[in-house]
Structures are given as C-alpha cells and as structure tokens.
Amino acid sequence: xxxxxxxxxxxxxxxxxxxxxxxxxxxxxxxxxxxxxxxxxxxxxxxxxxxxxxxxxxxxxxxxxxxxxxxxxxxxxxxxxxxxxxxxxxxxxxxxxxxxxxxxxxxxxxxxxxxxxxxxxxxxxxxxxxxxxxxxxxxxxxxxxxxxxxxxxxxxxxxxxxxxxxxxxxxxxxxxxxxxxxxxxxxxxxxxxxxxxxxxxxxxxxxxxxxxxxxxxxxxxxxxxxxxxxxxxxxxxxxxxxxxxxxxxxxxxxxxxxxxxxxxxxxxxxxxxxxxxxxxxxxxxxxxxxxxxxxxxxxxxxxxxxxxxxxxxxxxxxxxxxxxxxxxxxxxxxxxxxxxxxxxxxxxxxxxxxxxxxxxxxxxxxxxxxxxxxxxxxxxxxxxxxxxxxxxxxxxxxxxxxxxxxxxxxxxxxxxxxxxxxxxxxxxxxxxxxxxxxxxxxxxxxxxxxxxxxxxxxxxxxxxxxxxxxxxxxxxxxxxxxxxxxxxxxxxxxxxxxxxxxxxxxxxxxxxxxxxxxxxxxxxxxxxxxxxxxxxxxxxxxxxxxxxxxxxxxxxxxxxxxxxxxxxxxxxxxxxxxxxxxx
Amino acid sequence: xxxxxxxxxxxxxxxxxxxxxxxxxxxxxxxxxxxxxxxxxxxxxxxxxxxxxxxxxxxxxxxxxxxxxxxxxxxxxxxxxxxxxxxxxxxxxxxx
Numbered sequence: 001x002x003x004x005x006x007x008x009x010x011x012x013x014x015x016x017x018x019x020x021x022x023x024x025x026x027x028x029x030x031x032x033x034x035x036x037x038x039x040x041x042x043x044x045x046x047x048x049x050x051x052x053x054x055x056x057x058x059x060x061x062x063x064x065x066x067x068x069x070x071x072x073x074x075x076x077x078x079x080x081x082x083x084x085x086x087x088x089x090x091x092x093x094x095x096x097x098x099x100x101x102x103x104x105x106x107x108x109x110x111x112x113x114x115x116x117x118x119x120x121x122x123x124x125x126x127x128x129x130x131x132x133x134x135x136x137x138x139x140x141x142x143x144x145x146x147x148x149x150x151x152x153x154x155x156x157x158x159x160x161x162x163x164x165x166x167x168x169x170x171x172x173x174x175x176x177x178x179x180x181x182x183x184x185x186x187x188x189x190x191x192x193x194x195x196x197x198x199x200x201x202x203x204x205x206x207x208x209x210x211x212x213x214x215x216x217x218x219x220x221x222x223x224x225x226x227x228x229x230x231x232x233x234x235x236x237x238x239x240x241x242x243x244x245x246x247x248x249x250x251x252x253x254x255x256x257x258x259x260x261x262x263x264x265x266x267x268x269x270x271x272x273x274x275x276x277x278x279x280x281x282x283x284x285x286x287x288x289x290x291x292x293x294x295x296x297x298x299x300x301x302x303x304x305x306x307x308x309x310x311x312x313x314x315x316x317x318x319x320x321x322x323x324x325x326x327x328x329x330x331x332x333x334x335x336x337x338x339x340x341x342x343x344x345x346x347x348x349x350x351x352x353x354x355x356x357x358x359x360x361x362x363x364x365x366x367x368x369x370x371x372x373x374x375x376x377x378x379x380x381x382x383x384x385x386x387x388x389x390x391x392x393x394x395x396x397x398x399x400x401x402x403x404x405x406x407x408x409x410x411x412x413x414x415x416x417x418x419x420x421x422x423x424x425x426x427x428x429x430x431x432x433x434x435x436x437x438x439x440x441x442x443x444x445x446x447x448x449x450x451x452x453x454x455x456x457x458x459x460x461x462x463x464x465x466x467x468x469x470x471x472x473x474x475x476x477x478x479x480x481x482x483x484x485x486x487x488x489x490x491x492x493x494x495x496x497x498x499x500x501x502x503x504x505x506x507x508x509x510x511x512x513x514x515x516x517x518x519x520x521x522x523x524x525x526x527x528x529x530x531x532x533x534x535x536x537x538x539x540x541x542x543x544x545x546x547x548x549x550x551x552x553x554x555x556x557x558x559x560x561x562x563x564x565x566x567x568x569x570x571x572x573x574x575x576x577x578x579x580x581x582x583x
Numbered sequence: 584x585x586x587x588x589x590x591x592x593x594x595x596x597x598x599x600x601x602x603x604x605x606x607x608x609x610x611x612x613x614x615x616x617x618x619x620x621x622x623x624x625x626x627x628x629x630x631x632x633x634x635x636x637x638x639x640x641x642x643x644x645x646x647x648x649x650x651x652x653x654x655x656x657x658x659x660x661x662x663x664x665x666x667x668x669x670x671x672x673x674x675x676x677x678x679x
Binding site: 136137140141144145146147148165198199200201322323324326327328 | 610652
C-alpha cells in the first residue's frame with residue numbers, strides 16, 4: 001500500500017481494464033466482504049462515495065441516521081448481535097469526530113466495526129481546509145487500527161486489512177480515512193482479495209498445552225473453584241464449551257456485565273451477575289474461592305472493586321486472547337493466552353469430573369439473603385413502581401429470550417440484574433465506556449441485523465435524550481424496536497451517589513423532561529405512559545405485541561436506589577445490601 | 584523503583600506508527616529520556632524506534648505487551664539500563 005509509506009514503490013503494469021472510481025472500488029470491496037447494511041450520514045468530503053452508492057442500492061442498504069453517533073452505535077448493536085462487523089460512513093471533520101465516542105465504546109467492548117470517513121483532497125491535508133480534521137491522529141487512541149488512503153489503488157488493500165483486523169483476535173473498531181481525490185480517481189480495479197494475515201499481527205495465539213495441563217491440574221484439585229465468564233465466551237462462540245466444562249467439573253459460573261447470555265441464567269450452575277451492582281453470592285464468594293477461573297474477561301474495576309482486597313486467597317487462572325489484559329489488573333498464577341473456545345475445548349478433556357454442590361449452595365444461601373433484603377422489595381412494592389419489577393415482568397413476558405439493549409445508569413444495572421438471559425448475544429449494552437445515549441441507536445442496529453428477534457431498548461430518561469433524534473431514523477425505516485424508558489426525572493445513578501456519598505446534595509441531576517409520549521407520536525411511533533402498577537403488565541404486553549416501533553414510558557420511583565452495591569474504593573466482600581445508616 | 588530501560592522496537596514504517604507508540608507511553612505517563620526513530624537502510628517499508636525510558640519494572644512489563652499489540656509493531660526488546668540505548672543509536676547514526 002504505497003499511500004501508507006514514505007516513499008513510492010515502482011508501479012506494476014496492469015493490462016487494459018475498464019476504469020472505475022475509488023468510490024465504486026470501495027463499494028465493490030464491501031460487497032465482496034458480504035456487507036449488506038451500512039449506517040451513515042453524507043457530507044462534502046464523502047459525496048463521491050454516496051454518489052457511487054446510488055448505483056448500489058440493490059446490493060447495499062444504507063440507513064440514513066440523524067447524527068453520526070447514532071450511526072456508529074447502530075453499527076455496534078448490529079455487530080454485537082450478529083457477530084459481523086458493523087459498517088459506518090461519515091464525512092470529514094465533525095462527521096468523523098462524531099464517531100469518536102462510538103469508536104472508544106467499541107474498542108473497550110471489543111466490537112468489530114469498519115468505519116469509512118471522507119477526507120479533504122490530499123493536496124489540502126494539513127492546510128486547515130473546510131471540514132478538515134486530523135482524523136487519523138484523533139482516532140488512534142480509540143481504534144484498533146486506522147489508516148488514511150490518498151490514492152484509489154490503495155483502497156482495496158486498506159479495506160481488506162481493515163476487515164481482517166476488525167474481526168480477528170480480540171475484535172475492535174477500525175477506521176479508513178479516504179481523501180476525496182482518491183474517491184474520485186479513476187483507476188483499473190483488480191479483483192478484491194481478502195486479507196487473512198498481516199506480517200506484524202498475530203491475532204490468534206497458539207494454544208500452549210503446558211498451560212492447559214497446569215490449569216487442569218489446579219482445577220482438578222480445587223475445593224472451591226469458581227468461573228467468571230466474560231464477553232470473550234460470546235466473541236469466540238464458546239457458550240457450549242463453557243456449559244459442558246461447568247457441567248463436567250461442577251464449577252459454579254458467574255457472569256460479567258458483557259458476559260450476560262454466555263451462560264443460561266436458569267442453569268443450575270449459574271450463580272449470578274458480578275460487579276458493583278451484581279449479586280451478593282458472586283461478589284462475596286470471590287473472596288472465598290480457592291481457584292478463580294477467569295475466561296474472556298479483563299477484570300474491570302467495576303468487577304474487582306478495590307484490587308488490593310480482591311481474591312487474595314485464590315489462585316488465578318486467566319484465559320484471555322488479548323495478551324495485554326493478562327496480568328494488567330490481577331496477577332495470573334496460570335496465564336492461558338488463548339481463544340476461549342479453544343482453551344475450554346482442550347481443558348475439558350483434561351479435568352476430572354467433579355461435584356461442588358455444597359460450594360454452589362453457599363452462593364445460593366447468600367443470594368437468598370439478597371432476595372429477602374433487596375429483590376423481594378423490588379418485586380413486591382406497593383408504593384411507586386420499581387425499576388426491578390418492570391424488568392421482571394419484561395423478562396417473564398419474553399421468557400428472557402428477547403434481545404435487550406440497555407443504556408447506562410440505574411436502569412442498566414437493574415436490567416442486567418433482573419432480566420433472565422437465556423441465549424448468547426442477546427445482551428447489548430455499553431460496558432467499559434459507559435456511554436449514555438448508546439441504547440436507542442444500538443437497538444436499531446440490532447433489529448436490522450436480526451429482524452426476526454424481538455429487540456427491546458431499556459433506557460433512562462437522561463440517556464434517552466442524548467440520542468433521541470434517532471426516532472427519526474426509526475420512523476423513516478419503520479424499524480420495529482420497542483423503546484422502554486424508565487423515567488425517574490433524575491440522572492438516577494449520579495443522584496444515588498450524591499445521596500450515599502455526597503450528603504444528598506443533588507447537584508444538577510434533576511431533570512425537567514418533555515412529554516415523551518407526544519415526542520414519540522411526533523415521529524408516528526405509537527406511545528403510552530404508565531404511572532399505575534395495574535397498567536404495567538398490560539402496557540408491556542401491548543408493547544411486545546406491536547408490529548411497529550413502540551414507545552413505552554414507565555414512571556418509576558424518583559429516589560430509588562440500586563442495591564447491592566460495592567461502594568467506590570471498597571472490596572467485593574464489602575458489598576452493601578442496603579444504604580448505610582446515615583450518621 | 585523507577586529506573587532506566589532501553590526499548591528497541593521494530594515496526595512497519597507507516598505514517599502514524601510513531602504516534603501510536605508515543606500515545607501508549609503518554610497514556611501511562613512514562614517519561615521518555617531519549618528517542619530515535621529511523622527507516623531501515625535497505626528497506627524503507629520497515630523501521631524502528633529506540634527509546635530510553637525511565638519507569639518502574641511493573642509498568643515496563645505492561646507497556647511492552649501494549650506496544651506489541653500495535654498492529655504495525657513487529658517486536659519489542661527491553662534492556663535494563665541505558666548502555667544499549669547508546670550502542671543501538673550509534674549503530675543507526677553510523678549507517679546514516
């Protein structure tokens with residue numbers, strides 16, 4: 001790829017062929033990569049690509065969003081449920097910088113994306129031309145890889161590399177910035193060749209049998225082994241292997257936020273959800289287990305709490321494809337640098353069959369305590385509607401089989417706690433980045449990826465208004481997503497922290513909201529608001545049965561808190577079931 | 584305890600590679616005492632960076648794997664102290 005280099009290579013002589021523009025070459029490459037759906041927004045510097053797209057309407061469906069951030073979150077939702085890379089088009093300058101949040105979100109949550117941004121003419125680079133922003137340097141920290149292309153002949157090579165990098169190893173977002181002259185340039189397009197290897201990039205580690213044997217030996221003699229399942233299980237498609245492994249060894253499984261769905265919540269070995277607002281048993285028993293088997297997860301601080309008080313008694317086996325995650329936060333006694341599916345598939349043959357029912361029962365006992373103190377009240381309140389009961393009804397009515405897309409905040413934690421996920425790739429949420437405004441566009445993308453699946457976006461009133469403009473996209477393309485806004489007229493999670501840790505000084509967290517029903521109706525989306533408990537079940541049913549997009553607002557307790565909670569700076573064993581008594 | 588480390592990186596010589604490398608050090612707030620970047624004499628498509636860093640053993644371990652993770656980076660060699668920095672950079676200067 002000459003354009004990437006500091007000198008020009010000798011040109012090879014091609015036979016006479018019909019010339020096409022760089023823009024059309026780009027589209028041919030996308031078609032060859034089996035792309036069907038693109039999320040995007042046009043603008044000056046990407047107009048040649050959009051012009052070419054006009055002639056590709058039979059092969060490529062382009063969804064015109066209302067803001068580039070909507071495009072990239074939609075692409076994330078698309079990728080998370082389908083496993084295929086999400087594709088985004090945006091123009092130069094502000095079009096490209098509007099992708100930055102989504103890129104950061106996709107990078108930390110390992111989501112494969114290929115983003116194409118237009119750029120000013122190559123001869124204008126660095127001149128502060130109209131809508132010129134240095135997109136490459138802006139997005140280096142938030143992409144797995146990016147590249148600028150300034151000549152049409154380099155487009156195909158860049159696209160091939162981009163798809164390979166985005167989808168292999170630990171997946172992630174890539175960005176190709178194409179100058180306008182390269183989009184316009186006529187050239188002889190050769191056949192598109194997919195890329196399956198890059199000299200300096202080794203995405204798939206070789207499974208080390210010594211590591212697997214050492215892990216198996218440790219697991220076989222463990223008295224209280226404990227599996228933490230992360231998104232790596234979903235990304236490598238290792239759910240079956242994880243279930244088989246847990247069943248053979250009798251080891252309990254807890255899930256991280258992004259791992260939800262990797263292991264069925266109704267499985268007898270499932271013990272709950274980990275982290276700051278996770279279940280009581282999984283958090284407390286982290287500091288009781290003797291062998292901690294972390295699979296495809298990265299010990300996020302929302303999972304570990306204070307690391308100096310995290311699983312100090314345990315030997316840690318860390319199975320992880322990204323070498324930079326091993327020993328980054330928690331020192332691994334046995335590091336298995338491998339794909340989760342391969343590692344579990346190999347490990348299962350070496351471990352002894354076992355039963356740890358007493359150990360699993362200790363999780364159950366703790367979770368019963370949580371039920372009495374927290375869940376019971378959440379589900380059986382007689383006062384204001386609780387977020388937990390809404391999610392519980394939703395989970396029951398959908399049998400835990402819908403795709404649930406959540407935003408960020410209290411509703412997200414409640415949804416993750418109470419939705420009984422049954423299947424892989426049914427939980428879509430912004431985990432590592434915690435991007436408010438993620439859910440509405442991500443739900444659109446998820447629905448377009450799998451139109452046969454029910455897709456429900458659960459969103460708070462704050463996050464909803466961050467990307468609410470995407471109602472326009474939902475209306476235009478008649479995307480039948482179900483939008484469930486849990487409205488407490490507060491930025492609830494921040495308010496909860498203000499209540500618990502800042503002396504109830506509610507500094508700028510209360511919101512005066514618009515009439516959400518009228519807003520949805522302005523976009524021709526059927527809408528309903530529920531304030532009474534008696535109407536809740538019926539309203540949820542109406543929402544789920546709708547063949548169209550549907551908006552449901554449920555007014556919930558203004559000052560309800562999410563518990564359990566591991567306070568900031570505390571260890572996992574310090575998880576609280578209720579607010580500490582005020583002094 | 585912070586100490587001197589010499590890092591020797593081999594990488595593809597694309598635009599932006601140096602920025603990617605420096606970004607990782609900046610993000611971890613690792614002090615760069617000296618730095619030399621170069622194209623390879625007989626193959627301009629490849630190049631390298633030699634750096635003298637001042638940081639802790641723990642951070643150098645973490646940085647090394649993060650640098651290795653960069654798509655264009657081929658290899659990262661770590662040496663304790665600064666003598667390798669001067670040896671390696673002299674070699675580059677000699678060639679030029």
